Amino acid sequence: xxxxxxxxxxxxxxxxxxxxxxxxxxxxxxxxxxxxxxxxxxxxxxxxxxxxxxxxxxxxxxxxxxxxxxxxxxxxxxxxxxxxxxxxx
Numbered sequence: 001x002x003x004x005x006x007x008x009x010x011x012x013x014x015x016x017x018x019x020x021x022x023x024x025x026x027x028x029x030x031x032x033x034x035x036x037x038x039x040x041x042x043x044x045x046x047x048x049x050x051x052x053x054x055x056x057x058x059x060x061x062x063x064x065x066x067x068x069x070x071x072x073x074x075x076x077x078x079x080x081x082x083x084x085x086x087x088x089x
Contacts, residue, residue: 003048003052004047006021012026012029024043
């Protein structure tokens, strides 16, 4: 499927338990009222991306900037073999 299809009610009902993104959309739709694009702008914007590869690339960049790039957040992470960090010089 494409990201545009992720807002389809039938797809959400059929595959909502299998995919975290669809589960998140289903939860938001159950909790909030009104047009989806107004109350969940970022999730709605993802549906406009042409391919899932671009969604993955964009989310990785955002995670890097918004989580790993902020010291107040990163100072609380436990680093190890799965998530390593180079020592500062």
